[in-house]
Amino acid sequence: xxxxxxxxxxxxxxxxxxxxxxxxxxxxxxxxxxxxxxxxxxxxxxxxxxxxxxxxxxxxxxxxxxxxxxxxxxxxxxxxxxxxxxxxxxxxxxxxxxxxxxxxxxxxxxxxxxxxxxxxxxxxxxxxxxxxxxxxxxxxxxxxxxxxxxxxxxxxxxxxxxxxxxxxxxxxxxxxxxxxxxxxxxx
Amino acid sequence: xxxxxxxxxxxxxxxxxxxxxxxxxxxxxxxxxxxxxxxxxxxxxxxxxxxxxxxxxxxxxxxxxxxxxxxxxxxxxxxxxxxxxxxxxxxxxxxxxxxxxxxxxxxxxxxxxxxxxxxxxxxxxxxxxxxxxxxxxxxxxxxxxxxxxxxxxxxxxxxxxxxxxxxxxxxxxxxxxxxxxxxxxxx
DNA sequence: TCGCTGATGTCAGCGACTGACATGCACGCT
DNA sequence: AGCGTGCATGTCAGTCGCTGACATCAGCGA
Numbered sequence: 001x002x003x004x005x006x007x008x009x010x011x012x013x014x015x016x017x018x019x020x021x022x023x024x025x026x027x028x029x030x031x032x033x034x035x036x037x038x039x040x041x042x043x044x045x046x047x048x049x050x051x052x053x054x055x056x057x058x059x060x061x062x063x064x065x066x067x068x069x070x071x072x073x074x075x076x077x078x079x080x081x082x083x084x085x086x087x088x089x090x091x092x093x094x095x096x097x098x099x100x101x102x103x104x105x106x107x108x109x110x111x112x113x114x115x116x117x118x119x120x121x122x123x124x125x126x127x128x129x130x131x132x133x134x135x136x137x138x139x140x141x142x143x144x145x146x147x148x149x150x151x152x153x154x155x156x157x158x159x160x161x162x163x164x165x166x167x168x169x170x171x172x173x174x175x176x177x178x179x180x181x182x183x184x185x186x187x
Numbered sequence: 188x189x190x191x192x193x194x195x196x197x198x199x200x201x202x203x204x205x206x207x208x209x210x211x212x213x214x215x216x217x218x219x220x221x222x223x224x225x226x227x228x229x230x231x232x233x234x235x236x237x238x239x240x241x242x243x244x245x246x247x248x249x250x251x252x253x254x255x256x257x258x259x260x261x262x263x264x265x266x267x268x269x270x271x272x273x274x275x276x277x278x279x280x281x282x283x284x285x286x287x288x289x290x291x292x293x294x295x296x297x298x299x300x301x302x303x304x305x306x307x308x309x310x311x312x313x314x315x316x317x318x319x320x321x322x323x324x325x326x327x328x329x330x331x332x333x334x335x336x337x338x339x340x341x342x343x344x345x346x347x348x349x350x351x352x353x354x355x356x357x358x359x360x361x362x363x364x365x366x367x368x369x370x371x372x373x374x
Numbered sequence: 375t376c377g378c379t380g381a382t383g384t385c386a387g388c389g390a391c392t393g394a395c396a397t398g399c400a401c402g403c404t
Numbered sequence: 405a406g407c408g409t410g411c412a413t414g415t416c417a418g419t420c421g422c423t424g425a426c427a428t429c430a431g432c433g434a
Contacts, residue, residue: 003399004412029389040414045391080372116311117304124307142368145344150373153336157329181329185267186337186373190430191381216420227383232422 009047009057011037016054021104025112052118055105063126065089070133079139083130083151084179090155091172094162103163127152150186154178196234196244198224203241208291212299239305242292250313252276257320266326270317270338271366277342278359281349290350314339337373341365 005011015036019028030051034044048054070086077085094102109115127148134144158174165174192198202223206215217238221231235241257273264272281289296302314335321331345361352361 008412030391031389041390042392042415043413046412049391051390113308117308120307120311121300121304124303140368142344142348142365143372146340146365146369147372149340149343150337150369153333153340156336157332161329178329178333181327182333182337183373185330185334186370195381217422218420228421229384229423230382233381236422238421 005038008037008039008043012039012044012047013054013057017104020055020108025108025115050118052115055108055115056118056122059122062090062093063122063129065093066126067129067133070130075137079134079137079143079147080150080179083134083147084154084175086130087151087155088172088175091170091175094159094171096167096170099163099167106163123152123156150182154182157181192225195224195226195230199226199231199234200241200244204291207242207295212295212302237305239302242295242302243305243309246309249277249280250309250316252280253313254316254320257317262324266321266324266330266334267337267366270321270334271341271362273317274338274342275359275362278357278362281346281358283354283357286350286354293350310339310343337369341369344368 012033016028016033019033019036030044031041033054034041037044044054048057066086066089068086069089070082073082073085109119127145130148130151131144134147135141139147154175155178158171158178161174161177162169162171199220203215203220206220206223209215217231218228220241221228224231231241235244253273253276255273256276257269260269260272296306314332317335317338318331321334322328326334341362342365345358345365348361348364349356349358
């Protein structure tokens with residue numbers, strides 16, 4: 001066994017969620033999170049650039065899943081359809097088992113402007129990356145950005161509905177519904 | 188004459204822009220901004236809730252212009268068309284005279300993730316408010332959110348293009364172009 | 375003249391975040 | 405076995421954003 005307990009990062013995330021559930025995000029200090037995880041404040045900041053970031057770890061995988069699924073899509077496919085197909089791939093990640101924890105996490109985020117800001121910039125970065133892939137496929141600049149943003153807007157709506165949904169439909173279903181609504185609105 | 192020089196808030200904004208232009212956003216402390224404005228750090232935080240906020244003052248008016256124009260729109264009008272009409276009203280605000288300062292400001296924001304986060308949440312709040320107006324007009328929940336988000340996406344694209352544009356077209360023109368591109372993408 | 379208001383100053387303190395340097399197990403190399 | 409090196413962590417000191425509590429003092433109305 002190592003000099004240190006393994007899984008420091010995971011312990012920090014776990015400790016953070018616990019403490020936040022007990023007291024709320026802004027009544028928890030980084031030092032306390034680190035202490036509960038058996039570590040130091042300084043070490044916390046070696047694993048997460050930010051206090052907020054402890055709630056967003058794992059988003060890169062999420063990001064990657066979308067981009068892979070998008071890349072796997074046939075090139076002739078309609079830009080928006082391709083984006084939606086990419087986003088739909090998150091359904092494998094955000095399955096029914098994860099719904100309760102997603103709900104809890106989202107409740108924390110919704111209650112804290114700081115965290116909302118972070119969430120928005122993450123989504124924007126995904127959108128930017130999606131647009132870049134589309135451009136490399138020959139989609140014109142503006143259309144690429146709009147297709148990506150439209151896809152993200154649909155995702156946001158679908159995710160909200162999915163989190164609120166007691167279990168009737170899965171995320172891809174809500175995403176389809178959102179895209180239909182989008183077509184209705186823009187048409 | 189009063190006990191204090193008038194226009195404290197304006198002086199703080201001015202001092203902030205100067206110092207940021209000289210050194211960059213994160214090499215400027217709030218205390219320095221306040222000092223250049225002939226005030227105290229504490230007073231800075233009485234005028235702006237945040238260090239970032241000094242770059243976003245006046246956004247509420249912006250916000251209000253959009254909502255007023257949206258409200259002034261005929262009720263039978265298509266949801267997205269109404270949103271776009273509301274947003275187009277910012278063209279009166281963001282005229283050719285303001286283009287250089289908008290450009291400078293945007294360059295600062297684009298260089299600092301912190302500021303991007305703030306900008307995104309402001310846009311999201313506008314989007315939320317727009318959606319709420321649409322709902323009160325009878326637009327279904329999801330469609331309202333999507334129409335608002337689509338409008339904001341078009342605005343973002345149009346604004347970027349307008350800022351980069353040396354002076355050929357105004358903001359409403361770019362907005363029209365963006366909406367056309369959006370219809371192309373979603374249709 | 376007096377007391378109130380409101381913008382500012384002063385002070386002390388917390389908490390997020392950082393740079394520099396120290397520590398000591400584990401693992402590979404000889 | 406002995407040795408050196410890497411790497412995750414600890415320690416310490418410091419900066420900066422931000423806040424609460426309290427003081428100050430021109431101007432204004434009663």
